[in-house]
Amino acid sequence: MLKRIVLGVIAALAVAIVGFGVFAWRPAIVKIDPPAPSAFAPELIARGEVLAGAGYCTTCHTTKGGQPFAGGYPMKTGFGTIYSTNITPDAKTGIGAWSEAAFRRAMHQGVARNGKHLFPAFPYDHFTKLSDADVSALYAYMMTRPAVDAPAKPNGVPFPLNIRALQTGWKLLFFHPGRFEPDKAKSPEWNRGAYLAQGVSHCGACHTPRNALGAEKRDEALAGAPIDNWIAPPLTAANPSPAPWDQAELVAYLRTGVSRYHGVAAGPMAPVVHDGLIKLPDADIQALAVYLADIDGAADRTATLGPALQKAAAADRLNVGSQTLPAARLYTAACASCHYNGGGQPNPLRPDLALNSAVNLDDPTNLIRVVLYGVGAKDGAPGVVMPSFNRFSDADVSALAAYLRATRTDKPAWPNLDKTVAAIRAQGK
Ligand code: HEC
Ligand code: HEC
Ligand code: HEC
Known part of the structure; x- marks a missing residue:
């Protein structure tokens, strides 16, 4: 009897783990050749520059005295030090091989191109509110920056917290994906402020x-x-x-x-x-x-x-x-x-x-x-x-x-x- 219960519990656990694995799994998005800067309209790039400012991308993705957006900036969290990554269009060490769809998934869902879950030290819980058009503008801006060869620094997050699939649990509990919903009772100006504050500027x-x-x-x-x-x-x-x-x-x-x-x-x-x-x-x-x-x-x-x-x-x-x-x-x-x-x-x-x-x-x-x-x-x-x-x-x-x-x-x-x-x-x- 006891043996049966134990076996039953093990089976249930195995199903749960597999189920969690399936739930946590995100496909990789195929690599692309870095798009030519001329592929993006100058107006789109200019809008992306404003949004990158509003989202302080440089502050978190640049080390003191380092190349802009090349990553490696340490963020001390209660769970260990997490380093920002290279978001220049370098194909090997940056996001040069990321399609716009891959970039959009990172901004809206906190998932990297290779399907790995990103840590919320990257404020995707706010960036999820960004409109599709604004994500396109940010993509255009990032893809037209100078590419820098800068491999990611290993994070100082201890086991088991470093298992990225576990981020799914965190997301399930605390992440509310979805674009900004305007409050119709308020003015367009108020809603613009709310969109910026809650979204890209993540106050x-x-x-x-x-x-x-x-x-x-x-x-x-x-x-x-x-x-x-x-x-x-x-x-x-x-x-x-x-x-x-x-x-x-x-x-x-x-x-x-x-x-x-x-x-x-x-x-x-x-x-x-x-x-x-x-x-x-x-x-x-x-x-x-x-x-x-x-x-x-x-x-x-x-x-x-x-x-x-x-x-x-x-x-x-x-x-x-x-x-x-x-x-x-x-x-x-x-x-x-x-x-x-x-x-x-x-x-x-x-x-x-x-x-x-x-x-x-x-x-x-x-x-x-x-x-x-x-x-x-x-x-x-x-x-x-x-x-x-x-x-x-x-x-x-x-x-x-x-x-x-x-x-x-x-x-x-x-x-x-x-x-x-x-x-x-x-x-x-
Ligand atoms: C508060 C700090 C912070 C800000 C602000 C920030 N990032 Fe990041 N970002 C990070 C960290 C840390 C990571 C790495 C997360 C990880 O390893 O899981 C990251 C990862 C990324 C990634 C995934 C890259 C990869 O190789 O997996 C993209 C894309 C990205 N950021 C874009 C942006 C853009 C665009 C902005 C500005 C709109 C921005 N980030 C602003 C901290 C930040
Ligand atoms: C030589 C002039 C000078 C002296 C002396 C001085 N301060 Fe200041 N203090 C300033 C200036 C100028 C600012 C604004 C700094 C800026 O805008 O960069 C400031 C800002 C501050 C702030 C505000 C910071 C904030 O975030 O708003 C505090 C608090 C402060 N000082 C306290 C003190 C105390 C306490 C002393 C004495 C121990 C002192 N200051 C001596 C010139 C001075
Ligand atoms: C990276 C962290 C960070 C972000 C992001 C941030 N703030 Fe702050 N903010 C602070 C800190 C720290 C202070 C205290 C600064 C000081 O005392 O000089 C502050 C001070 C302020 C103050 C002054 C409050 C007071 O009573 O003195 C205002 C207003 C403010 N922030 C608004 C904003 C708005 C609006 C946003 C988003 C657009 C924002 N902050 C984003 C960290 C941040």
Whole structure:
């Protein structure tokens, strides 16, 4: 009897494994000879260039100082390091032998030409929303880039997670393939913004929290999340800035990297703005802002702007004249000369810290990173630099952060600041 049950279980398992194998299996798509660049219309290539910017393909597919799109850029995930691949039209090491159908399947379904499942570090869970026409434009752009001979780097994903067929399970649970569906109740501009944000520009890949298996939590879209040792703040009504992120400030920030009422795009947000969104026409930036200002409920918060500016100006006046508290002295000596606004409109090139998310978030990471490592000339407002205070002791940085939190916000103190500063220093820049 027992033997029969065991045999039955084994048989059932075998059927399940075979069934899973059949389910997970995707055919290879036959190789082609790389198409001649002249096969693509210049207008199509130009549209593809805009979309490649909007999708930050260069940022993830290029190493520091490496050839554009040749891959090898390391992405640290909770499951090991995954390297991006060569997406230049090199026939041997790139995607030169990929037909448009193979490219489309990769973008829409996360399956490589040879039939292997791709890891979601490649944000195909967003690219699946791209229209067929936009995928064609991206294909035209990629196939007309200079081909680079650059073999893929082996991934640092441990067994069994490196079994690509297992990605089918992940897809079954978390992947929702399908093109973008416009919301008919909203304006065409809103829908254009939603199409870009949810699709090619994948804002949620950084701003949406992920579950234990690394999938974005759909019911917490854009609710803020840790990414690459930074915090991507919430883009919902839960955004902690005392001034609302309205359409005008979103346009300014996404277009130039600076919002006078908030701060600058530093860390992983800097390449999003300066290498990616820069390719988008103003109308698309405007559409993104229309969509996001609706999501964060800016209209309900406009009345908070005036009081927030007054409070910020009052906090700045704390650091005029001589100080007794050591942290206040440190701030007056090290920071106030640049960050003082003295009432009226804040100077956009020197963020007002009372209004800045780094000081208002529940997590002090962004503030500590900016103080320890500064903001380079390429990030934030181009050509402007926030100096690094790396030589300050952990205790000094921690005291400064606690002081700013206490005097610039009415939010609870950050716990364990000393430890957090030490940990962020250990991570390095
Ligand atoms: C967030 C980082 C990231 C961004 C942004 C990104 N990619 Fe990738 N991409 C990857 C990674 C990582 C892989 C490798 C995945 C794997 O090995 O399973 C990859 C793989 C691919 C592949 C499959 C190539 C192959 O050889 O299997 C294609 C095609 C591709 N990306 C195209 C693009 C295009 C086009 C864009 C811009 C619209 C883009 N990617 C943006 C990270 C990214
Ligand atoms: C690669 C990760 C990444 C992607 C992709 C990304 N962001 Fe960000 N974003 C961040 C990080 C990190 C910050 C914090 C930067 C800082 O403090 O200077 C940020 C900050 C912001 C802020 C400022 C929030 C505040 O309260 O200060 C806005 C607005 C924003 N992002 C919008 C977007 C939009 C819109 C998109 C998509 C078009 C997007 N982001 C895509 C990582 C990302
Ligand atoms: C020499 C002038 C200068 C000094 C001194 C200075 N800052 Fe800055 N700070 C800047 C500038 C300029 C920016 C904007 C950087 C950019 O756009 O590239 C900035 C940006 C910031 C930001 C915003 C980052 C963001 O993502 O929005 C914070 C927070 C900050 N500084 C905190 C401090 C603190 C704390 C001190 C003192 C330890 C300090 N700064 C000292 C000039 C300065």
